[in-house]
Amino acid sequence: MSQVQTLHTTLSPIDLDISRSENYPSHFQNLDLENVTHGNTNAGVPDNWSSTPSLRLTADSFGGSEPISEATIFPSLPPLYFGHPEVHLRNGIINASRLANDGEIDAEKAFFVADLSQVFRQHQRWLACLPEITPFYAVKCNPDPYVLRLLAALGAGFDCASNGEISQVLSIGGIDPSRIIFANPCKANSFIRNAGRLGVDTMTFDNIDELYKVARTHPRAKLVVRILTDDTKSLCQLGLKYGAPLVTVPGLLAKAKELQLDVIGVSFHVGSGCYDPTVYSDAISRARSVFDMANDAGFSFTLLDVGGGFEDALFEQAAAVLTDAIQQHFPDRRNIKVIAEPGRFYVSKAFSLAANIIARRAPFPDTSTTEYTTTLSDHPSVMYYINDGVYGAFNCILFDHQVAHPYVLSMDGSFHVPSSEPVCLSSVWGPTCDSIDCVCPKTELPRGLRVGDWLGFDNMGAYTVCAASQFNGFEVSKVVYTLGGGASAAEMHNKLIAFAAEAGLL
Numbered sequence: 205m206s207q208v209q210t211l212h213t214t215l216s217p218i219d220l221d222i223s224r225s226e227n228y229p230s231h232f233q234n235l236d237l238e239n240v241t242h243g244n245t246n247a248g249v250p251d252n253w254s255s256t257p258s259l260r261l262t263a264d265s266f267g268g269s270e271p272i273s274e275a276t277i278f279p280s281l282p283p284l285y286f287g288h289p290e291v292h293l294r295n296g297i298i299n300a301s302r303l304a305n306d307g308e309i310d311a312e313k314a315f316f317v318a319d320l321s322q323v324f325r326q327h328q329r330w331l332a333c334l335p336e337i338t339p340f341y342a343v344k345c346n347p348d349p350y351v352l353r354l355l356a357a358l359g360a361g362f363d364c365a366s367n368g369e370i371s372q373v374l375s376i377g378g379i380d381p382s383r384i385i386f387a388n389p390c391k392a393n394s395f396i397r398n399a400g401r402l403g404v405d406t407m408t409f410d411n412i413d414e415l416y417k418v419a420r421t422h423p424r425a426k427l428v429v430r431i432l433t434d435d436t437k438s439l440c441q442l443g444l445k446y447g448a449p450l451v452t453v454p455g456l457l458a459k460a461k462e463l464q465l466d467v468i469g470v471s472f473h474v475g476s477g478c479y480d481p482t483v484y485s486d487a488i489s490r491a492r493s494v495f496d497m498a499n500d501a502g503f504s505f506t507l508l509d510v511g512g513g514f515e516d517a518l519f520e521q522a523a524a525v526l527t528d529a530i531q532q533h534f535p536d537r538r539n540i541k542v543i544a545e546p547g548r549f550y551v552s553k554a555f556s557l558a559a560n561i562i563a564r565r566a567p568f569p570d571t572s573t574t575e576y577t578t579t580l581s582d583h584p585s586v587m588y589y590i591n592d593g594v595y596g597a598f599n600c601i602l603f604d605h606q607v608a609h610p611y612v613l614s615m616d617g618s619f620h621v622p623s624s625e626p627v628c629l630s631s632v633w634g635p636t637c638d639s640i641d642c643v644c645p646k647t648e649l650p651r652g653l654r655v656g657d658w659l660g661f662d663n664m665g666a667y668t669v670c671a672a673s674q675f676n677g678f679e680v681s682k683v684v685y686t687l688g689g690g691a692s693a694a695e696m697h698n699k700l701i702a703f704a705a706e707a708g709l710l
Contacts, residue, residue, distance in 0.1 A: 346666060488530055564654065627650055
């Protein structure tokens, strides 16, 4: 059961007095207060903040529906904002309230806030722990246009699983096809042929039929044999569908040689959401065996693809296991390029969702008391309905085995919920008329929540918006983008501008 969470008392645009510096919450302590005083929005705050004593912020302090500070680099995309993501969550709620008061339909619709600085920090973390391994971002995890452009600007490659993903990456401009691996071992003939037309040569296979297809449609392809590894320690096991057992690899290599195809390397995937990084050691050992098999078959491999499965909390441990295993089994890497296919590692924590409570089912008030009656069982006493669900952003519950943890963003017009607020056992449901549309079957939420209040959900960047549908006529939630604040925001902004300029997009 999820435990009740409330948003920390942060810089509220409605009811936070910041007359003393100690009122800044701990996670704002890294802001450059000198830049704040001089109105530098790259420090993560609006122009109109100052160090003036007894300053009390209101909705008007944020300019209403106007952006805190924005940059337009790619005209076809929404603007990029600056500032802490919590500020944008709250600003979005304020704007929704104003639009609702004006009678706009669906004014209170759910929305994401994407903190691109989190993607940037994860990339820095990757470079620090795995400097010899080039990340090829798994587009299927979240094909967000800004995420793709930022990672391209940072020098990452891309793991694409379909013709559509390849087209999306190349349509950005400025990305060479050599930075793409078509990492789907079982592809349609037309997809293979089109990849060849587009110059995407590197692609995976794990069966003989795929070799025949490639020989007919893209004979100059640079093939990578995907092998089966132990993925029993992952949330999403892929070995049930993909991966050649080691015993079949010599036959596959012999057939590739017979068809005059070029096999350049080996790949594996320990499963999405790996919670036991030690499995990478066994996978690297198997890859070494395949390199030796390739030498026997007359191939000279130059690519080692260690796949994905990188979990945020276990990343350093996984990186250490990988580094040690690669050093043990591939001590001479002068002619070997090592890549990986991280997905959720980059984006999971970068996206947050704000959802409005659109309906509520609760017990009738007990006429003898002012409080609602409570039950002694573990059955939720209140059902909340929000305007996003498992057919939208929360499809990760069905498809990715995720658990949603709601917290209160606003209640009764305030962004501050006292810790003393009584709670009750509740459930949270999506807006469709399908009974499986349950976001959270059991959680503790404040008893005072009502229709019109807002719930927040963190870690909503992986396998969420990418698979959202419009079932029952509900629109996919929109995204607000922020670069965060401080030096990293300026660095990202400059890298995106440089990437756009080099690609001829400015």
